[in-house]
Amino acid sequence: MPRSHSKETTREANTxxxxxxxxxxxxxxxxxxxxxxxxxxxxxxxxxxGLRMLGPEGQPLKRKYMCAQEDDDISTEDLVRGYEVEPGxxxxxxxxxxxxxxxxxxxxxxxxxxxxxxxxxxxxxERGYFLVPAGTSxxxxxxxxxxxxKAGKVGIGTFVMRGKAYLMAIFAEGGVxxxxxxxxxxxxxxxxDIGVTPKHKADPKLVAQMTKIIEKxxxxxxxxxEIRDEDEATVRSIAEExxxxxxxxxxxxxxxxxxxxxxxxxSEALLDAQEGKLIDLMEVLRKRxxxxxxxxxxxxxxxxxxxxxxxxxxxxxQPRNKSAKAPAKKTTTKxxxxxx
Amino acid sequence: xxKAVLQFEGKSLPVKFYSAVQAQGVHFRxxxxxDNVPVSQHMVDAETGDxxxxxxxxxxxxxxxxxxxxxxxxxxAKTEPAASRDVAISTFLPNHAIAAPxxxxxxxxxxxxxxxxxxxxVTALAETQTMGLAHWVMRKRNYHxxxxxxxxxxxxxxxxxxxxxxxxxxxxxDNEKALDAKEIKLAEQLISxxxxxxxxxxxxxxxRERVMKLVQSKAEGKATPPVxxxxxxSPTSLEAALRSSVKAAKxxxxx
Numbered sequence: 338m339p340r341s342h343s344k345e346t347t348r349e350a351n352t353x354x355x356x357x358x359x360x361x362x363x364x365x366x367x368x369x370x371x372x373x374x375x376x377x378x379x380x381x382x383x384x385x386x387g388l389r390m391l392g393p394e395g396q397p398l399k400r401k402y403m404c405a406q407e408d409d410d411i412s413t414e415d416l417v418r419g420y421e422v423e424p425g426x427x428x429x430x431x432x433x434x435x436x437x438x439x440x441x442x443x444x445x446x447x448x449x450x451x452x453x454x455x456x457x458x459x460x461x462x463e464r465g466y467f468l469v470p471a472g473t474s475x476x477x478x479x480x481x482x483x484x485x486x487k488a489g490k491v492g493i494g495t496f497v498m499r500g501k502a503y504l505m506a507i508f509a510e511g512g513v514x515x516x517x518x519x520x521x522x523x524x525x526x527x528x529x530d531i532g533v534t535p536k537h538k539a540d541p542k543l544v545a546q547m548t549k550i551i552e553k554x555x556x557x558x559x560x561x562x563e564i565r566d567e568d569e570a571t572v573r574s575i576a577e578e579x580x581x582x583x584x585x586x587x588x589x590x591x592x593x594x595x596x597x598x599x600x601x602x603x604s605e606a607l608l609d610a611q612e613g614k615l616i617d618l619m620e621v622l623r624k625r626x627x628x629x630x631x632x633x634x635x636x637x638x639x640x641x642x643x644x645x646x647x648x649x650x651x652x653x654x655q656p657r658n659k660s661a662k663a664p665a666k667k668t669t670t671k672x673x674x675x676x677x
Numbered sequence: 678x679x680k681a682v683l684q685f686e687g688k689s690l691p692v693k694f695y696s697a698v699q700a701q702g703v704h705f706r707x708x709x710x711x712d713n714v715p716v717s718q719h720m721v722d723a724e725t726g727d728x729x730x731x732x733x734x735x736x737x738x739x740x741x742x743x744x745x746x747x748x749x750x751x752x753x754a755k756t757e758p759a760a761s762r763d764v765a766i767s768t769f770l771p772n773h774a775i776a777a778p779x780x781x782x783x784x785x786x787x788x789x790x791x792x793x794x795x796x797x798x799v800t801a802l803a804e805t806q807t808m809g810l811a812h813w814v815m816r817k818r819n820y821h822x823x824x825x826x827x828x829x830x831x832x833x834x835x836x837x838x839x840x841x842x843x844x845x846x847x848x849x850x851d852n853e854k855a856l857d858a859k860e861i862k863l864a865e866q867l868i869s870x871x872x873x874x875x876x877x878x879x880x881x882x883x884x885r886e887r888v889m890k891l892v893q894s895k896a897e898g899k900a901t902p903p904v905x906x907x908x909x910x911s912p913t914s915l916e917a918a919l920r921s922s923v924k925a926a927k928x929x930x931x932x
Contacts, residue, residue, distance in 0.1 A: 369867050372703060380778040380843045390720060393733040402716040404709040408793070409727070411709055411716055419708040419715070427706065427713055428895045431890075438887040451868045452875040455773055459834050460697060460827050461877060465778025465842070470850065475836075477915055480856055483866040490872060496878060497789020500886035501702070504877075508777065512850050517777040524701050526781070528830045531695040534786040535829025536796045543797035550686045551769045551805050559774040559810070566838035567819045576738035576746040585747035586857040587737060617916040620719045620932040647749060 362498055363471055364444040366507065366514075374472035377516060380465035388572070395587035406498065435500060443497035446516075451490040453656055457506055460525055466516040469525075478514065485509035493519075509547050550579075680789060683798075683824070685809060686767035690798065691789035692764070694815075695833060698782060703888045757817040764833070766809035766824060775808075775823060778843075781838045786824070786831040795831065802826040863919035870926035 390398045402411045470478040486509040495504050504519040512664040519541030528535050579585055594661060679694040706893030708717045720729045738751070789797035794887065802808065809824035811833055822833040 368864075369871075369926060370918040371922065372918075381837060382841055382843070388736045388738055388748065389745065391735045391737040391747065392722055393735065393770060395735070395737070395745070396745065398720045398729055398734065399723045400728075401719050402707065403719050403723045404712070404714060404716055409914050416707050416716065417710045417711045417713070418705040419713060420703065420705055422892070422896045427708055427715075428892050429708065429713060430705070430892060430895070434891060435888065438891060440884070449871060450875075451872045456875040458822065458827055459775075459777070459780045459825060460832055462777045462780040462785040462834075464779065465776075467843075475850060475852075476854075476856070479852055480860055480864050480915070481849070483856060484861060484868055488865065488868050488872075490868055491875075493875065493880075502882045504880050504882075506777075512852065513834050518864060519877070519883045520698065521701065521880060524698060524880075525877075526695075526697050526699055526785070528785060528787075530699075531697075531785050531787060533785065533830050535799075536792070539796040540793055543793055544800045547794075547797045547801035547806055550688065551801055551807055551809075554686050554766070555769040555807060557771065557774070557803075559770055561779075561839045561842070561844070563810070564779070564821045564836050564838055566840050568758070569838075569840070572738060572748070572753075572913060575752050575755055578741055579746045579748075579752070585742075585743045585749070585898050587747060589743045593816070632866065635731040659860065 351654070362643065364496060364498070365467070366444060366478075366481065366492075366494070367445045367447040368492075371477050371481075373477045373481055375446075375468040375478065375514070376471045378467045380467050380515070391587065391589075395589070397589050407613070414632065439497050446496040446507070448494045449494035450493045451485070452493060454489045454491050454508070457491065457519070457552040461506075461519040463520055466505075468514040468516050468517070473667040479512065482512050482514050484511040485514075486512070497610070679815065681762045681764045681786075681813065681815075683764050683766060683786070683809075683811070687796075690794055692786040692795070692831065693789045694833075695785040695787060696782075697785045701882065701885065703885055703892070731781060747929055758819050760816045760817070763812050764811050764813040764822075764824075766811045768800075768810050769805070769807040770810055770823075772806045772808055772825070775836070780823070781835040781837050783832050783834045784822075784828075785827075786833055799826045799829060799831055802831075811817075857916070860916055861918065863923055866923045867919060867926060870923055870929075 362377045364375060366375055392398055402413075404411055404414065417429050417431070422428050463649065481492075485507075486557050493504070493508040494507070495502060497503070504521055506517045508515045508517065508521055681692055682695055683690040683692055708714060709716050717894055720731070721727060736748050738748055739745055757927055807825075807927070811822045811824050813820050813822070821836045823836060824831060824833045825833075
């Protein structure tokens with residue numbers, strides 16, 4: 338169900354949350370034998386209502402994992418991942434085991450099929466990403482974006498990120514690549530699964546009537562302003578009213594910004610457990626683009642002096658931030674990212 | 678299943694909501710390493726570490742950093758929109774007027790009587806290549822969605838709100854250096870060699886399957902030696918890479 342309420346308990350308390358997003362993931366788009374290093378940045382963020390959990394006296398709270406038997410705090414190092422094979426019976430699976438199951442080129446988004454732009458039903462769309470050029474040259478990136486856009490095609494590929502396999506559609510628009518993760522076929526039910534049989538023949542007279550109605554109410558462009566979060570706006574206005582009356586106002590002295598209050602994203606969210614910091618998307622993008630421009634110029638210069646340098650840009654790129662560890666480890670991101 | 682009524686241009690069409698998504702992921706529980714017992718999550722006082730029972734947890738709306746207004750249940754009740762079964766379509770948009778990152782969760786809308794009108798709408802949406810922009814209240818929340826024709830039936834896909842979708846309109850990739858005409862030609866050939874229809878059924882989550890296999894063999898007490906595929910060789914220049922790729926893709930197509 339959308340907007341699951343199960344996780345609404347702790348909300349981002351950072352009032353400047355509008356610009357915050359997760360750190361990015363680096364990978365490579367494989368276009369035939371051409372490698373295009375990219376960074377993935379989330380184009381979606383989870384719904385955030387400015388609510389934070391507080392204690393009965395208004396003291397800030399945090400989440401802790403406790404063992405039912407020992408009634409004790411547990412640090413994240415003492416946690417393992419278990420699959421329940423029978424009620425109460427678990428098979429423990431380690432990070433190393435999961436990592437070994439990853440495809441060798443898990444960071445490759447291998448575009449092995451190009452489909453007509455409008456052929457993918459929106460029912461498959463899961464999450465959006467920006468794909469920005471990484472590495473020393475953006476030439477292969479631009480070539481791919483340009484050619485895809487001209488051909489009116491969307492590239493499809495799979496890859497593994499943070500302990501989950503993804504099917505991704507890559508769209509080119511205005512020279513920029515956008516990624517959209519897609520639901521796997523078996524994750525989408527068929528009409529038959531819910532007991533609806535698609536009837537193929539509709540009464541042409543009724544169809545004509547419906548068409549007339551549609552045309553009458555049609556508009557050309559989508560106005561995003563129409564799709565506001567009214568619920569958040571209501572919550573805010575009630576909070577503001579109470580604040581004006583100084584009713585139920587609590588001051589938390591010396592509070593750290595986003596301390597443990599940001600765990601609202603599900604495991605699909607781009608979340609770098611190792612760094613766990615919030616990054617301003619626009620800032621990252623601008624920096625990245627400026628960097629690629631700078632390094633391109635630099636490359637230009639070195640190339641003039643040393644020819645073989647050119648080859649570098651098309652070589653299969655190794656995952657760059659090795660320090661960020663392999664993605665398979667992140668099946669339990671929610672826990673691991675907790676800063677105690 | 679939830680009963681609703683589509684409202685558009687003075688027409689009403691009764692429908693039934695069904696989730697169109699069935700989660701397939703491998704679901705792990707977190708266990709305490711020492712005894713393999715599932716752990717539970719508790720809320721504790723950030724300073725003292727004392728357990729705070731759920732009932733006494735309050736919700737604070739952050740006015741600014743460190744300054745909260747506590748919202749009591751009666752305040753929160755005021756934020757709930759009035760319950761209604763109406764799904765109001767405000768307009769019909771061309772199918773691709775809404776960018777992909779807006780789409781969130783799909784629901785099937787099955788007919789609830791009035792089948793003739795239902796299938797007429799399915800057909801009309803498909804023929805006009807439009808979707809209805811809908812607004813409704815469900816589970817005490819406001820929703821927005823796109824009503825589309827999918828697999829011969831109606832579907833509504835909830836839309837994220839403007840706050841949840843990042844728009845980077847002015848994003849520009851530096852392109853002061855022109856692309857090489859020869860490389861463009863090769864890239865075009867490669868795309869055309871790799872083009873085809875979108876066949877979602879051909880993609881399987883093989884990683885998930887491997888994880889499940891591992892879990893099963895571990896449950897049976899078997900060890901599983903990890904197997905890794907060999908990395909492929911990469912050619913050295915962009916043009917050479919494109920050339921060999923086009924060749925490989927063409928051979929693949931013939932084969």
